[in-house]
Amino acid sequence: MNKYKRYERLAAIVKIFNDNPNTLINLEYFMNLFGIAKSTASEDIDILKDVIEKFNFGKLITVPGAGGGIKYLSISNIDSYRSFVKEMCEKLKDASRIIPGGFLYTADLIYSPSVVSKIGEILSYPFQEKNIDAVVTVETKGIPIAMMCARALNVPLVIIRKDSRVTEGSFVSINYVSGSQRHIRSMSLSRRSLKKGSKVLLIDDFMKAGGTIRGMMELMEEFDAEVVGAGVMISTQKPEEKLVNNYISIFVLKNMDEEKNIIDIEISDWIMGE
Amino acid sequence: MNKYKRYERLAAIVKIFNDNPNTLINLEYFMNLFGIAKSTASEDIDILKDVIEKFNFGKLITVPGAGGGIKYLSISNIDSYRSFVKEMCEKLKDASRIIPGGFLYTADLIYSPSVVSKIGEILSYPFQEKNIDAVVTVETKGIPIAMMCARALNVPLVIIRKDSRVTEGSFVSINYVSGSQRHIRSMSLSRRSLKKGSKVLLIDDFMKAGGTIRGMMELMEEFDAEVVGAGVMISTQKPEEKLVNNYISIFVLKNMDEEKNIIDIEISDWIMGE
Numbered sequence: 001m002n003k004y005k006r007y008e009r010l011a012a013i014v015k016i017f018n019d020n021p022n023t024l025i026n027l028e029y030f031m032n033l034f035g036i037a038k039s040t041a042s043e044d045i046d047i048l049k050d051v052i053e054k055f056n057f058g059k060l061i062t063v064p065g066a067g068g069g070i071k072y073l074s075i076s077n078i079d080s081y082r083s084f085v086k087e088m089c090e091k092l093k094d095a096s097r098i099i100p101g102g103f104l105y106t107a108d109l110i111y112s113p114s115v116v117s118k119i120g121e122i123l124s125y126p127f128q129e130k131n132i133d134a135v136v137t138v139e140t141k142g143i144p145i146a147m148m149c150a151r152a153l154n155v156p157l158v159i160i161r162k163d164s165r166v167t168e169g170s171f172v173s174i175n176y177v178s179g180s181q182r183h184i185r186s187m188s189l190s191r192r193s194l195k196k197g198s199k200v201l202l203i204d205d206f207m208k209a210g211g212t213i214r215g216m217m218e219l220m221e222e223f224d225a226e227v228v229g230a231g232v233m234i235s236t237q238k239p240e241e242k243l244v245n246n247y248i249s250i251f252v253l254k255n256m257d258e259e260k261n262i263i264d265i266e267i268s269d270w271i272m273g274e
Numbered sequence: 275m276n277k278y279k280r281y282e283r284l285a286a287i288v289k290i291f292n293d294n295p296n297t298l299i300n301l302e303y304f305m306n307l308f309g310i311a312k313s314t315a316s317e318d319i320d321i322l323k324d325v326i327e328k329f330n331f332g333k334l335i336t337v338p339g340a341g342g343g344i345k346y347l348s349i350s351n352i353d354s355y356r357s358f359v360k361e362m363c364e365k366l367k368d369a370s371r372i373i374p375g376g377f378l379y380t381a382d383l384i385y386s387p388s389v390v391s392k393i394g395e396i397l398s399y400p401f402q403e404k405n406i407d408a409v410v411t412v413e414t415k416g417i418p419i420a421m422m423c424a425r426a427l428n429v430p431l432v433i434i435r436k437d438s439r440v441t442e443g444s445f446v447s448i449n450y451v452s453g454s455q456r457h458i459r460s461m462s463l464s465r466r467s468l469k470k471g472s473k474v475l476l477i478d479d480f481m482k483a484g485g486t487i488r489g490m491m492e493l494m495e496e497f498d499a500e501v502v503g504a505g506v507m508i509s510t511q512k513p514e515e516k517l518v519n520n521y522i523s524i525f526v527l528k529n530m531d532e533e534k535n536i537i538d539i540e541i542s543d544w545i546m547g548e
Binding site: 004006007008010011012013014015018019020023047048051052054055057099100101103105107108111112113114116117139140141143144147148150151154155156157158159161167168169190192193 | 278280281282284285286288289292293294297321322325326328329331373374375377379381382385386387388390391413414415417418421422424425428429430431432433435441442443464466467
């Protein structure tokens with residue numbers, strides 16, 4: 001007789017996978033944890049696959065072979081996030097978010113755990129099976145989003161500093177031109193923060209012309225990193241010609257009228273399935 | 275007959291609670307989600323309470339009354355984290371972490387999603403039932419830890435900036451003396467980031483004399499906030515006289531000898547149950 005009932009095992013397995021997305025866990029782990037036979041563990045996983053699909057909770061993938069196992073992807077299709085994104089878009093239209101100087105107040109959203117974990121899942125979704133080695137961001141406002149992307153992909157986060165206050169040993173700095181304001185700025189990353197030749201995903205909260213992302217790409221060259229893609233929560237419609245091509249955003253800010261108190265923002269086509 | 279089997283419902287409930295720690299969810303929510311009677315939903319929760327306790331996954335708490343419901347705390351006792359903390363302590367003793375200038379390299383740990391989510395759970399543990407309104411940190415390295423504390427407590431994160439690059443409207447700045455280096459520095463927080471009278475938990479990655487935490491406390495006074503406590507991943511043994519009293523740390527760095535290549539670090543007593 002088994003020590004744990006099936007529903008106990010299934011509940012425990014859900015918790016373990018949910019805490020460790022995109023992580024390969026082998027059947028032996030569950031066999032030892034519950035003291036069950038391989039066939040029983042296998043059945044448990046099959047049952048759970050159906051449950052997870054039924055509730056749109058992502059998906060379980062079986063990787064065959066000696067080094068194989070099962071891994072959980074927290075998002076299996078973008079459709080299940082559509083109502084969340086629509087709700088967020090309505091919140092972003094609130095004109096009280098307009099900050100003098102042409103800024104948009106988003107801290108209440110991007111620093112809210114329940115919101116930012118979903119944002120992280122959405123932005124990591126197209127990269128779930130691209131074997132990303134690290135999520136890279138630049139301080140400060142993009143860090144929570146990038147952290148949640150890193151969590152969904154189960155890879156380390158790398159934080160580029162905007163100054164030289166790097167207390168992590170030798171570092172590489174580059175100068176870049178902030179696209180919208182045409183200022184010269186610099187960003188730095190310590191040598192040991194990122195292995196040479198890593199495949200990286202660049203994440204930030206906001207993108208206008210793309211100068212910051214472009215700067216990050218240049219810095220990545222210094223680490224022989226391959227930039228697989230870039231993702232931001234909000235990109236602006238103008239300027240239409242961006243300094244980077246290969247990026248995704250969840251929202252497109254079309255216009256922000258300080259005088260008329262209007263924020264015109266839309267959901268990106270790839271999320272709406274258009 | 276019920277649309278979903280019990281094990282399907284339990285698996286789904288675990289996922290929902292795990293994604294929403296410290297959040298009150300009422301029975302009606304599950305009754306509607308699964309199309310089940312109140313008695314069935316109630317039974318499901320009772321079964322799940324046992325499962326969660328059995329596996330040391332935290333605990334489910336029932337809040338009675340009209341506005342009541344069930345909430346999930348991701349950590350029910352510190353004992354279950356002890357082996358993780360011990361393992362981390364061994365990693366922190368690796369002498370290659372010594373950075374010239376007396377710094378300790380921790381980015382590989384505090385930016386790793388699986389590590390930082392546990393660190394966040396541990397630091398939030400003593401404050402789980404203190405009705406915290408917000409977790410407050412100062413950029414940059416403490417942000418991932420603070421984000422995971424905020425997630426465990428289900429409250430917003432507030433990020434204090436170290437300069438005046440605040441693009442979130444009017445802000446309050448203070449000057450403070452960095453305890454260890456005796457430099458005058460400043461930190462700023464936008465007015466709308468934190469409601470007046472909030473109960474806050476201060477979080478950072480590292481604390482020497484406590485000058486930064488002390489600065490945060492002063493800034494909190496400007497927002498009429500009540501500082502319920504402060505938590506850091508690592509505090510140093512010296513100076514023994516800190517600028518703040520009311521703080522917890524997971525590790526105590528007793529000594530770091532650049533010449534002899536030795537890091538002497540210990541786990542705090544409150545975690546070891548001593």
